[in-house]
Amino acid sequence: MAKEITNRSDDYSQWYIDIVKKANLADNSAVRGCMVIKPYGYALWENMRDQLDKMFKATGHVNAYFPLFVPKSLFEAEEKNAEGFAKECAIVTHYRLKNDPERPGKLMVDPDAKLEEELIVRPTSEAIIWNTYRDWINSYRDLPLLINQWANVVRWEMRTRLFLRTAEFLWQEGHTAHATKEEALTEAQLMQKVYAEFAEEYMAMPVVQGTKSESERFAGADETYTIEALMQDGKALQAGTSHFLGQNFAKAFEVKFLNENNQQEYVWATSWGVSTRLIGGLIMTHSDDQGLVLPPRLAPVQVVIIPIPKPDPEIDAVATQMMRDLEAQGIRVQYDTDDKKRPGFKFAEHELRGIPVRIAIGKRDLENGVVEIARRDTKEKTTHPLPDTVPYVAQLLVDIQQNLFDRALKFREEKTTSVDTFEAFQAILDQDIPGFISAHWDGTAETEQKIKELTKATIRCIPNDAPEEAGVCVYSGQPSTRRVLFAKAY
């Protein structure tokens, strides 16, 4: 095998990078921290985007597009938000190049083309959007505004990692405007549920739904709803967030509406987003030492057919008919007709690419009226009667989708530990695969900060379904009324 993947147990970080690069999902670029999303990775993103887009539209949202740049004076208007992003902004200061007199054929920034006001490349679009909403909203009849945008954003991160943290990434950002606080809260919670449904039913990635502690909230939000997933190395990944922004942006941008009683009121806001980071989560939830494992509902190719030992008219005829029949069921199929590679090489290659089902069609098998069907998740192989391959494969894709979810959920349950002492808390974090820790917390930012300093673990969320339960804080011993989830995180 040409493309060796590092074992997870040897070097988890290298394993992740190997999969991203060798399965041709993405690569580093010539621009510090920015990635190139390769065609196979982009096809995966298209499937995720299209499904999310459907779900957003089904919940009443429409798409629009706002400018890439935010003038500095708008950017700084909502001070908390600005402060939160100020340290990682790419800033456009000039609008023209000119010939460099000292280097013939080369260019330099034209000092005469300095912008009067610098432009921030959007790290998020609340500022530019709320500045626009001021013109769009006059009365309660203009509300709610339920708008989403698919876009690129830039955050000048110092330590980057393909998909998980990149200087430029692709995402969607919903920005909604409402007449009442209740309606905005309902919207923010609804989008958390939409994200959870997408993560669990399409990515087969179980998530905990909860709220962030104050110090982990989005800059400028009054409440942040999050979905948190557990990766195979026992670290948490924040997979999507939905923010109740109160009237903070409405006040910063003077966005008021005339209510039904003819009074001026500030508008209530939410924003919510998921990004190409989800691809990192998908990889780390399901993949193994042979490579990528993809859930069937999102896999760009769901079934690959391989002729054994190589293409030939008889096998081609069977394969072509099978492709047609599978495609008629809406299944995405590829027939690998490359005659320069041995079957074993192809098997490994398609495993590396995470294709959920492999069908091998051999001459001898055909004489017996059977084909060999292998599933990527468990690597089980079965010899199956040719005539009913299609319904079998259709059901197998459903089973694989379910199995991936069940397996990931079982892992998370095994790796979620309730602890009541700080010694036990630290002992969990010393394990190779620590996981989630459910523990009482006294609700103060000081304790949260102290625990983070001592252990690197942060509060991932206060789970929505955490029951009221009297206890004492695992660190301070102060009283607490419910457990929260801690973990080391990406």
Added chain:
Amino acid sequence: MAKEITNRSDDYSQWYIDIVKKANLADNSAVRGCMVIKPYGYALWENMRDQLDKMFKATGHVNAYFPLFVPKSLFEAEEKNAEGFAKECAIVTHYRLKNDPERPGKLMVDPDAKLEEELIVRPTSEAIIWNTYRDWINSYRDLPLLINQWANVVRWEMRTRLFLRTAEFLWQEGHTAHATKEEALTEAQLMQKVYAEFAEEYMAMPVVQGTKSESERFAGADETYTIEALMQDGKALQAGTSHFLGQNFAKAFEVKFLNENNQQEYVWATSWGVSTRLIGGLIMTHSDDQGLVLPPRLAPVQVVIIPIPKPDPEIDAVATQMMRDLEAQGIRVQYDTDDKKRPGFKFAEHELRGIPVRIAIGKRDLENGVVEIARRDTKEKTTHPLPDTVPYVAQLLVDIQQNLFDRALKFREEKTTSVDTFEAFQAILDQDIPGFISAHWDGTAETEQKIKELTKATIRCIPNDAPEEAGVCVYSGQPSTRRVLFAKAY
């Protein structure tokens, strides 16, 4: 009517802006030259994008995503290309803001966070992509690479106009790599044909296919294939271009491959793109003094149903069933249940939005078993038996699509004039609606430049189907072998 549209004959530019703004397609933003694409405009773009994407995939292309930024040293590598875009580049020079000590709560660019190398916000992506292709291409087996990207780009234009010329715009850019010159030429020509098919069959916008003169070529191209459309004011719009780039980028970025004879060769390239500018072309091809006119195949809403005089249980029942039946035929329908607006106001509003078909359902009409069906293109109304509304409307949408194309083609044919003297040439351009001029040209850049200075008309293209024909240049009197198309242009 609240939303008055300026008449084309009074002020064509204002008419255009009125339609863009009052039909809620787009608006200016707080960022100089950048637009906000509003939900209705974006829905139109989504339909265009989705159809183009299908056509690209059907011709073997896949999507990928490359960084927004281009390091200056890469940007300047292909000198002609760099020179072509140098004067309109947004340039990122810093990566951090900090608190402004002189303005509490405000921010300033942190002078300590200056980038070592400036980053150009992509005006087009040849440089960053060909720098990447160097790593992806080793042998003839890696070719062809047929990759497309949907992205935003920035060109710091001084005079901007919604959709037609904006500092930031959305587009797709195909970038392909080939082993032979012939294959690259075939690809560039194929994409011109794909663009022409999209323009004519979906936008109902007839186009002339041709090649650009050398001085109108894309910077860095050896040949530019274009589709040119004629707007209602008699000016041409370059609607899409496809470039044969020769080995220019391969040489600038040292992209070589090992051919079948084991020799190193430079790779051959194409690039091709269409943008949100097409929306400007769509508007100016079909719309009228009542507002937008949309071709049914791209209209976000194809049919609007209006209750007369307002919603009521009996009408609602008929409308709901009709909606369901139309949707079952794949038709996009809206039922306007707003009971605060009069029917006349709604009629005008949906005309302004360009909805191809309007169905009015009145109580009295229902007693007679009929509905009123109006088409947006001709404004004809018919009273139609209720039971077979659906097949009638389905056919009407096909007819409207065809009529829009036929009408635009007729206009273009009427407004294309063959001339043989420079006096006649100038006389055409002095008309209110000048149109295309078919004339002999001696093939020199000097003549082209002189004509442009004297008349503002440029060579739009050398049409692919222009017959060999002996003649003399309309300006210089030098011999010429075929006519070219001149026009004033956007």
